[in-house]
Amino acid sequence: QSALTQPRSVSGSPGQSVTISCTGTSSDVGGYNYVSWYQQHPGKAPKLMIYDVSKRPSGVPDRFSGSKSGNTASLTISGLQAEDEADYYCCSYAGSYTFDVFGTGTKVTVL
């Protein structure tokens, strides 16, 4: 099972919006509504930001939103803030043989 494809980096100025894509196949992203997103600051453990494509855990700001179209899922950060600068990873369920697969990761830079 290959990793899901994410852009290596995206950037934006404070207050702007950025969108990170996560491209898979019909066997993972396109086949199930089980896509999650994780934020990871340097030297820290990942933190769940979005699950089940578009649901936010309690405590996650509503600036973070998720969506999916076909084989591509997306994470949008609206009103970008300095503390949003981090690495972001998507993850998708890929069936009862492969189970779960992560994306390649995207570095978000706040200019």
Place this chain on the structure above:
Amino acid sequence: QVQLVQSGSELKKPGASVKVSCKASGYTFTSYAMNWVRQAPGQGLEWMGWINTNTGNPTYAQGFTGRFVFSLDTSVSTAYLQISSLKAEDTAVYYCARGSSSANFDYWGQGTLVTVSS
């Protein structure tokens, strides 16, 4: 509050074995799966597999069969990852993560750095 506390960093020689622990608290241990995730230096996250905390049945991702073993001690709410015949390429931070549902890892341990070097 839910917490996953992992054991400390390890420095091992090639060919040795290592056992990483992940102690859970703040919830019923057997109500959630436990996943393991690897992150090599400067690299991304890699899902290694999961263990059913009710039955003890492990499932390993491709590339993590043979030398990797997941186990439990439910009496102390602890999950373990054992890696045998260590190689330099096993050098990584290993995370445990509670599985709330498919591809949904809602709580993570702080990570354990395993360094394999002669």
